[in-house]
Amino acid sequence: MIRWLGMILFLIPAVAQAQRLATLTVEGDVTCQHHRMTDHMLSTEEVKLRLPEVDGPISGRGQYRLKGTGYTLSGINAVAGEVRDDAELVLTYLQWNYQGDWMPSEAPYVPTKAQPVILPLEPGGEAKVTFVNATPDKAPCSGTIIYRVIFERETQIWDVTLKGVRTLLHRTTYDLIDTATGARQPIRYEHGVTFSYDLAARTTLEKRAGKWRFREAVVTRAAAKARYDQTPPLFKVTAENCFGCARVAALKGASLSGESDGATLRLAWPSALSPVMQIDTVPNFQCPPGENKADCEDKMKTGTRYTAEDDDFFNHAASHSLALAESSPSFAPTPSDTMSVYKALRHDYTLKKVK
Known part of the structure; x- marks a missing residue:
């Protein structure tokens, strides 16, 4: 030079x-x-x-x-x-x-x-x-x-875990018919799917212009499963599949965007992720006589398919603002409970500071 x-x-x-x-x-x-x-x-x-x-x-x-x-x-x-x-x-x-x-x-x-x-x-x-x-x-x-x-910017590292469930049950009434007497007895029937989740992300904040800001988050754990429930068990399950549960598991290792002002943290979980549970069933009871017997017997042979989609859990998780402190906050809106539908949603977080 x-x-x-x-x-x-x-x-x-x-x-x-x-x-x-x-x-x-x-x-x-x-x-x-x-x-x-x-x-x-x-x-x-x-x-x-x-x-x-x-x-x-x-x-x-x-x-x-x-x-x-x-x-x-x-x-x-x-x-x-x-x-x-x-x-x-x-x-x-x-x-x-x-x-x-x-x-x-x-x-x-x-x-x-x-x-x-x-x-x-x-x-x-x-x-x-x-x-x-x-x-x-x-x-x-x-x-x-x-x-x-x-150089290295000053950083904070937080482990954020998210566990939760979403339940949707449909309610109706069936008439049980005594085949000997023909007497009808109404019975309440409830069935639906509960999706459960186990997620975690390691989140890094960095100091910029004297203030803490979100830098990155990486998913470290991701699992989802679905369970079909019915009361009483009027139908026999012949097959069940959770379409989308594998997509949830594939989140492990993925990056999440987010926001932080140093006092709160919001992780942008993929709000469009909506697992679907598909259940195939056949009636688990004897078809009663009457005008619906033929239809009932047909369902005995062909079965019935029921599907349930969870379009709530990730959509709501993406909106939660978490206080940056070692804590275990929960978000559980009051369930919707009517004669025809029961719907409940819960998100349980745990925040732990690693650095």
Whole structure:
């Protein structure tokens, strides 16, 4: 990297109160065409920085190493700039010192106030400066310089488990007929499906601009099952399948979006996920005489298919706002209980802070 030896004085801004440590690395690959030679220079730099939490100046000193054509250089370097809104690292100064003297240089070889180098303030955030035939009045130089910031944002990790059920039962009345006397006796019949779930997600929050924000959530456990219930058992189950239970199990390892303000957390469970239970049955009673006997006997042969879909559990889970504290909150609206339908829904959470 081309530098011109000279005596300079410089001021490094005062270091803001340390909140986070970071490392700035700079890698250069530059070729300069001098009158009598071609100088190919490979350089590396490293500077430790203290980053303010939101906004503020940064400065630091580190080390540089350069290998040119037939020579090597090494020594201390100095960097300065600022952090903007915890989103950008703006570099406005970078110089090398060789044997006690500072070697001033200019853009594009180094960042300046007029031509800063701006890196996204993300772990591994990178900026690349590429130039062709720069400073032709001194020595035309072409190459690439890569700036990279290495740090870790402050994080919290929470394990969130979700267990719950959704039940939907249909109610009707059947007439039981005494085949000997023909007497009718009404009987209440209730049947339906209960879906149950066992889910968990590891959730990471990170600090941005001084506030905790949602970063990611990964499903660590996912299981669903369905149970057919009937009272009394008037029908014999010949086959049952839970279509969609496998889709719930497939959530393991998947990412969830979410929201957090540092005090609450909402996980966006897939609200469109609606498992379906399918049950095949045949009557488990003797067909009584009368006008419906033929239809009853036909059902004895062909059977009856019943399906139930759960379009409630995930839809409601996606809307729950959870207080960020080690706790076990539950959400259980008052069941709907009528002569024809019983419907109940329950979500039981457990939040545990891992880090």
